[in-house]
Amino acid sequence: MTVPVLDVRHLSVQFKTESGLIQAVRDISFQVPRGQTLGIVGESGSGKSVTALSVMDLIPHPPGEITGGEIFFQADTDTPAVDLRSLAPETMQKLRGDQVSMIFQEPMSSLNPVYTCGFQLTEAILQHQELSQEQAVKQAIALLQEVKLLDQDDELATTLTAENPGWQPSQVSDAVQQRQQELLNRYPHELSGGQLQRVMIAMAIACDPTLLIADEPTTALDVTVQARILDLLRELRDRRGMGMIFITHDLGIIAEIADQVAVMYQGEIVEYGSIWEIFSNPQHPYTKGLLACRPTPHQRLQQLPTVSDFMEVVPDAEGALQIREKPQDTATIQAYQTVVTAEESAARLAAITQQGPLLKVENLQVGYPVRGVLGNTRRYVMAVNNVSFEVFQGETFGLVGESGCGKTTLARSLLRLAPAMGGHVWFNGQDALRAKGANLKKLRREMQYIFQDPFSALDPRMSVGAAIAEPLKIHKVARSRRNRQERVAYLLERVGLEPDCINRFPHEFSGGQRQRICIARALALNPQFIICDESVSALDVSVQAQVLNLLKELQAEFKLTYIFISHDLAVVKFMSDRIMVMNQGKLEELGPADRIYFEPQQEYTQRLIQAIPVGNLERIQELQSARQNKLAS
Structure with a gap:
């Protein structure tokens, strides 16, 4: 019998808190065979990430502590397995990032904001390989090309030649190197969430590890990039015989990559088996609910x-x-x-469009300057380029596209949170881009925004009640303190939270609860129009389902109009009446949700649809057959 890359036996982890001991992981055991992927699924707080950090010896002590168990790792078949818990810190540090590597869940907090992405990537390469700085930079560029963050040299050269027909080959070559260096010189805050995640993946695979732990590596990625990353991880696993732990809350993604599945709930593995067994015949009610x-x-x-x-x-x-x-x-x-x-969807859309547009966008342009050596503007990167559309009263207007296509920039420009270079945004007949003073304040009362990250969107120093009451005070609605408290209590109750949590702070809530608080704050002023910007992308699938159901209920109750932004087309289709597809700042396709999904007209839209992880038995069988054929050949 082949010795597994990783063999975890009876692992237990606890954390000391002011309220007592929390048993984060309770007596779990699993194996990761060489050349196979173990998928670990479960909701936030189930112990998935704590399990991964225990393998990497990254549990913060105090307050965390591994209280029991063994973690055996075998680098290759010619060396004996070692218990990682018995290794000296210096030995474990050499092993970590080289033989055992990890893709962390939060790329923004994992990357240092004061260093460029290129510096941090080359640092990871030089830490474990004896290379010159120039060689490390070349390897960093190759890794970024491998994770599709940079175009291949010949592809970029072809593009530049088409854009500049008069250039000589030497000029094209210099321009290719300049574009590559521009990306290496960017800081983390200058990249989108999906781009940052790809930088993290490039760092993790830089040394060709024997065991790769991927902790929610595709959460922030759009479906096409997600599909490419999953293909890349499968290729690396099969080519090197690498073992992999893939952690996620999405069973649809697990179906794309896993061989074995461990379902975790409240620190325990409640179900463990092959991917086929879990999907075809789930035994535990929690697994049935997740599916x-x-x-x-x-x-x-x-x-x-x-x-x-x-x-x-x-x-x-x-x-x-x-x-x-x-x-x-x-x-x-x-x-x-x-x-x-389909008939009911068509009838609803026909009724909505008869009412006339609430929002009308005409030739909107938003660009960001690229500075030269002396700080002068050399050129503009057009994030939104001559985009026009209408949103009708009571409609949910879906907005999809890959990371960096301009979705969020477009949404922020509608509320004047990002400056527009040109065009018009008509809201209820008024040009929102040119409104000033009292007119602008009135518009902002009618137009609200639910941000992607609820923790960043809430002030950690303000109680939940104060955060929800703040717009009431600013716009002088419900003037008395008692009236504001009554309104806050009603809103909390309406979004499924207890009114007695009014004096608690954001850190005391889960991610799903914080998103509900942000929804309550957006509803405080009884707006007509709300932009939901990736408002469920980071949530567990069960919590995501609750929030999506809530948004639909609130729309019917308060007669709300939504722009719903997401990279998850399955979620967008569930929510939307019409969908607009964006690509590189331009409108690619616009139409009814069912037509966009089932009859996409543009090749780009077709690729988006094909990249959606289906997560059914037919797809699992297709992937397993393709893998067996590839290995046999």
Whole structure:
């Protein structure tokens, strides 16, 4: 029997807090075979990342501590396995990043903001390889090309030659090197979330590790880049016989890459088996809930099921919490099995478009200057280039595209959070780009924004109640303190939170709860129009389902109009009446959601649709057959 790359036996991890000990991981065991991928799935707080950090010996001590278990690692078949817990810190440091590498979940917090991305990537290369600085830079460029952050030299040369027909070959070569150096010289804040994640992946694979731990590596990526990264990771795994742990909350992605699956809940592995067993015959109610609550792009449900529809946690006779399958009543089953037909979608869209546009965008242009050596503007990068569209009253207008296509820049420019270079934005007949003073303040009361990262969007020094009440005070709505508190309590209750949490602070809530707080704050002024910018992209699939259902309910109750931005086309299709596809700052395709998904007209849109992780048995069988054929050849 082949010795696995990693063999974890009875691992337990705890954290000391002011309220007592928290058992983050409880007596878990698993193996990672050589050349295979173990997928670990579960919601936030289930112990996925703590398990990965334990393998890397990165548990902060204090407050964290590995209280039991063994972690055996075998670098290659000619050397014996070693217990990573027994290694000296210096030995573990040499092993970490070379033989065992990790792609971290938060690229912005993992990269140093005061150093360029190129410096940090070459530093990782030089740490474990004896190369010159010039060789390290060349390898860094090759890695960025491998993760599709830079075009290949010949592709970039072809593009530059087409843009500048009169250039000589030497000029083209210099321009290629300049473009590559421009990216290396960028700081983390100058790249999008998806671009940063690709830099992190390039750093992780720089030394061809034997074991790669990928902690939510595709959370911030759009579907096409996600598909390329999954292809890349599969290729690296198969070519080098590398073992991989792939951590995610999305079972659709797990179906694309995993051989074995461990489902974690509250620090324990509640189900463990092959990818086929987990998807074809899940045994645990938690696993059944995870599989059910992801939006299905092939059919549109009225509302999404959640994990809580399948399971409940109840105390036993001794007070210990036990998980059991929830009895399914007919009303619950019908609620999340009700499919919206194509005829119903068309009728709703026809009714909406008869009311006339609430928002009308004409030839909008937003550009960012690229500075020269002396600080002069050399050229502009057009993030939004002559884009025009309309959004109707009561509509959910989906906005999709790859990272860097201009989705967020477009949305921010509508609310004057990013300066526009040209064009018009008409809201209720008023040009929002040229409004000033009281007119601008009134517009901002009617137009609200739900940001991608709820933790960054909330002031950590302000209580939840103060954060929601702040717009009421600024716009002088509900003037008395009592009226504001009543309004805040109502909003918290409406988004599914207890009113008594009004005096708690953002760090005391989970990611899904913080997003609900941001939704409550956006609703405080009774706006007509809300922009949801990747508002569910970082949430667990069960929490995501709850938030999406909530947004639909609030739209019906408050007659809201949404622009819904996401790189997840399955989510956008579930929410949207119409979808606009953007590519490199331009409008690529616009039409009804069903038509865009089932009958895309543009090649770019077709690629987006094809890249959606389906996560069904047919796809699993297709991938397994393709892999077997490739290995056999």
